Amino acid sequence: MSTKTVPEPEPHVLAVDDSIVDRTVISRLLRSSKYRVTTVDSGKRALEVLSLDRNVHMIITDYCMPEMTGFDLLKRVKESAELKEIPVVLMSSENSPTRIRRCLEEGAEDFLIKPVRPSDVSRLCNRVIMK
Amino acid sequence: MAAAALTSQLNALVNNMFAMGLLDDQFQQLQMLQDSTAPDFVSEVVTLFCDDGERIICELARQLEKPNVDFDRVDSYVHQLKGSSASVGAQKVKNTCIQFREFCQQRSRDGCLKTLDLVRTEFYDLRNKFQAMLQLEQQIQACYPKH
Numbered sequence: 140m141s142t143k144t145v146p147e148p149e150p151h152v153l154a155v156d157d158s159i160v161d162r163t164v165i166s167r168l169l170r171s172s173k174y175r176v177t178t179v180d181s182g183k184r185a186l187e188v189l190s191l192d193r194n195v196h197m198i199i200t201d202y203c204m205p206e207m208t209g210f211d212l213l214k215r216v217k218e219s220a221e222l223k224e225i226p227v228v229l230m231s232s233e234n235s236p237t238r239i240r241r242c243l244e245e246g247a248e249d250f251l252i253k254p255v256r257p258s259d260v261s262r263l264c265n266r267v268i269m270k
Numbered sequence: 271m272a273a274a275a276l277t278s279q280l281n282a283l284v285n286n287m288f289a290m291g292l293l294d295d296q297f298q299q300l301q302m303l304q305d306s307t308a309p310d311f312v313s314e315v316v317t318l319f320c321d322d323g324e325r326i327i328c329e330l331a332r333q334l335e336k337p338n339v340d341f342d343r344v345d346s347y348v349h350q351l352k353g354s355s356a357s358v359g360a361q362k363v364k365n366t367c368i369q370f371r372e373f374c375q376q377r378s379r380d381g382c383l384k385t386l387d388l389v390r391t392e393f394y395d396l397r398n399k400f401q402a403m404l405q406l407e408q409q410i411q412a413c414y415p416k417h
Contacts, residue, residue, distance in 0.1 A: 160358060164357050170307075254356050
């Protein structure tokens with residue numbers, strides 16, 4: 140009698156970016172690394188998704204967004220008892236040491252400089268999701 | 271035979287875009303992300319970039335026509351265009367956006383207007399070449415009918 144191995148579900152990543160171009164690129168990068176991806180265009184929508192679906196293994200968010208920045212979203216996630224264990228990765232086209240330090244001190248797992256590369260995504264998989 | 275000639279034309283066009291500094295290696299990263307599971311990825315991203323870029327440039331022109339220019343708002347739009355340019359590998363447009371942001375920070379309306387003209391010219395030049403690229407790709411695909 141053979142036993143079928145049930146494949147592990149793909150890790151689910153929530154990608155947040157107000158730029159449709161960047162959402163499309165980051166989504167493809169993550170899908171090509173075998174993640175299941177949900178994309179939203181704002182921090183507010185990200186929190187709506189998280190309130191409905193707690194099965195999110197990582198949040199990757201742009202820093203500069205109108206109304207709610209990626210930093211604001213990071214703070215909201217880390218202040219929430221239900222969400223705080225979800226790793227949050229920030230992305231920005233600005234390589235600002237002050238900004239990076241601020242995000243890491245607030246609990247971000249990593250800070251990627253855009254444009255994000257496949258090697259950045261591989262590194263995230265090994266370090267963040269497989270923990 | 272036709273497919274080979276079209277492919278040769280396409281390669282020459284894209285190589286020229288790299289040689290002229292219109293594109294950088296980020297575009298090659300996008301090409302590498304295209305495969306059988308996402309066969310239209312590059313055309314999708316390029317089309318989104320062209321539409322988004324057009325929208326931003328129109329908005330920039332509108333903002334700079336105002337008697338009291340909101341330079342922070344202008345800078346925010348330029349930042350968006352710079353970001354999407356970087357994401358598709360549009361090197362020339364991206365670099366001009368960097369200059370544009372400096373004029374925003376200097377609150378120089380003249381500087382902003384001159385740079386807007388430049389970014390507009392570079393963007394439309396790139397867009398035309400992207401459109402030619404996508405047309406050639408469609409023609410090549412048409413040479414291989416799906417069964």
